[in-house]
Structures are given as structure tokens and as C-alpha cells.
Amino acid sequence: MKVLIVGANGQIGRHLVQLLSESQEHTPKAMIRLEEQISYFNSLGVESVLTSLEGSADEIADAMEGCDAVVFTAGSGGATGADKTLLIDLDGAAKTIKAAEQTGTERFLMVSAIHADRREMWGEDIAPYYVAKHHADNILRASGLVYTIVRPGLLTNDPGTGRIRATENLDSGPIPREDVAQVLLHCLDNEHVFNKTFEIISGDDEIEEALDRL
């Protein structure tokens, strides 16, 4: 499959692009926001496309040209305000989902956040972010797309271990971004996780095994 990575220049995005470019089965296409980010993907020999999530769904649909799947791993990040959370994490996701529907790009993976369906666990400071993620996930689930919603715990930059715990509802726990990217790779054409939502943290199970148990 050719896979559009939305948020390819983010930390999970870069790991995933790397994994896909090394894979025999898949080819990444990096959707990025800034011209200065192109050279990094050129150096990997990875195709990139310059498209803003603040643009229209039609522009995002153009970026999806030739792709069979989409991974949404973009986020406005902690340094910006809730205004960008609304524009990127919620509306950017909604427009990407619409673009996938328009172009018939049926397979859609969403990087969400642990506890995004459990309002009682949202701390006051993080609640606005969770509102955006929760409703973006709901929009995806209500779409006609073949979705998988992956909800990692606390993201770290530790090296990946290849071992996770995955179920519908987890307590909190850390997980390296590298392992999240591995999970996404393993989800792409795994029919067992089609139309499922689940949470992941570091654990004892090999990724394939953990996904098959869902």
C-alpha cells in the first residue's frame, strides 16, 4: 500500500516514514507543512507533499492522490494554544477524513490518546485537547472508512522494545514513540484491527500477538 502520513515531520511520523520506507510491502508519502521540511524526506528518498491542515479538504484530497491508506499523526503540540487544537487536532482531522471519503482512500489509521473516551479521567489542563481528540475519533468512527484508532499512553523518546500491552481500556503508562510507529505499521493491513479502537502502553506482548488478542 501507498500510505499518506499526515504529520510526517512529527516524532511518531518520522519513525513511521522510516519503517515504511524500509518495508517491502508499503511506500510512504509524507504530508508536511513547511518547505524547509522537504529536504529531510528527500534525503530518505521519500516522496513528500506540501499541504496545510488549515487548508481545504480538497487540498488534502489532492495530497492523497495515489494513496491507499492514511495515517493521521498530526497535532498542534503543547506549545500552541487551544485555538490551534481546534483547527488542527479536530478540524484538520475532520477535513482529512472528508478527503479520504472523497477520494475513496478507505483505510484510515488515527493516532489518538489514551482515555480519549473517558471524560472522568481528563485533567483540567489537558481537557480541551481531549475534547478535540475525542470528537475527531467519533467523526472517524461515524465515517464509512475502515478505521483503526490507536491510543497510546505517555509518549517517550526511549528506544522501542517491540513489546506492548493493548486493550480497550488501560490505566496509564509510558510507551516509546518508536513502538507506536511499529504498532501503526502492523495495523495497516491487519484485518483483525479493522474498525477497532484500543489503547497501548509498554508491556510484555509482542506487537503482532497483542494486536491479535484485541
Add this chain to the structure above:
Amino acid sequence: MKVLIVGANGQIGRHLVQLLSESQEHTPKAMIRLEEQISYFNSLGVESVLTSLEGSADEIADAMEGCDAVVFTAGSGGATGADKTLLIDLDGAAKTIKAAEQTGTERFLMVSAIHADRREMWGEDIAPYYVAKHHADNILRASGLVYTIVRPGLLTNDPGTGRIRATENLDSGPIPREDVAQVLLHCLDNEHVFNKTFEIISGDDEIEEALDRL
């Protein structure tokens, strides 16, 4: 009908409570956030209930007890940041919709904003607000409730004229809050506007007539 007004202490909310308390057919129940707001509604002889939109859907469902309809006219307002826009205008609305579904309160009127479905008309500063309103409206339309989404133009405190223009897509224009409240009153049991979304500004048509033409 007994009608729960969510955001009863807001400017449109107060007009609507007044109209409903004078009406022969309907009775208002004012949902408010602060204890100090109770006395105003007591002085009108109007029942009120103290419930925060930042609470749970179950708490909002309790407030809905005994009601046949809901009017959502709450908003975090321009003085707060986009974090409250996410929590109130989007998630507060989503929880109120869920509460109406839970309690079988089928009739649901939403006060939205002109151009909320037309991203190309969202100015940069107002865009985050529009994202919240747009997606709250979509959640309502996807629910099983009998909705009417009313999208006024620029709200003013001028006295109402009782005359409006109403269609699916309008250019901009002002409308007194008093007229918006009158429109809401006329929508409540008007089957012609069930499951419709439309925009209103001041105009030449009497309200009943304008609604019947939709």
C-alpha cells in the same frame, strides 16, 4: 411543552425565558451555572436548575428531568479563550445532546452561527469558534433527535422587529437577539422546521411566514 433552556442567563436565553413564561403553550426551565443567577429567575417565577456544562452528561440529564424540549443557547463567550470554546461550545453541546438522547427528550433546538458550514467564510480570528459550532451542529444532526439548527447573523441588542429573512445560505447581516428568541419560540412545535438547518438575519418577512417558506 416544558423547555429546558441551556444558557438561560445569556442574552438570548433571558429573552427566550421571558417569552416562554408569557406563553400559554410552553413552560421554561432555566439551566444556569451560578448560584447568584437564581434570584433573577425566581423573580420571574421561573424554575431554574444549577448545572455546569463542564459536568457530566448524566448531570445534564438530571437537569432535563420533566422536560419535553431543549434549547441550547450557551456559549463560552468572547472573553474566554479557545479552551473554554472546546469545553462549552463543543463538548458541552455534545454532552447535552447525549443527555437528551438518554432521557428521550426528543426535541432539540440549537443556536448556532451564520456560515458555520462554510469554512471559506471563516475569518482567521473567529475560525476556532466556528470549528466548535460546526462540529457541535454535526453531532446534533447525526443524533436521533428532532433538531432545528438556527444560525443567526451578527447579534445586536436592538429591539426586535418581528421581521426576518431566513434561508439555508445567507450573506451576512445583523439581527436583534430579541428576534432570535422569537424565532426559537416559533420553531419549538413547528413541524415544518423539524430536522432543518437555516440562517436568519433581519428582513421583511414575518417570522411565521419566513419559517413556513423554508
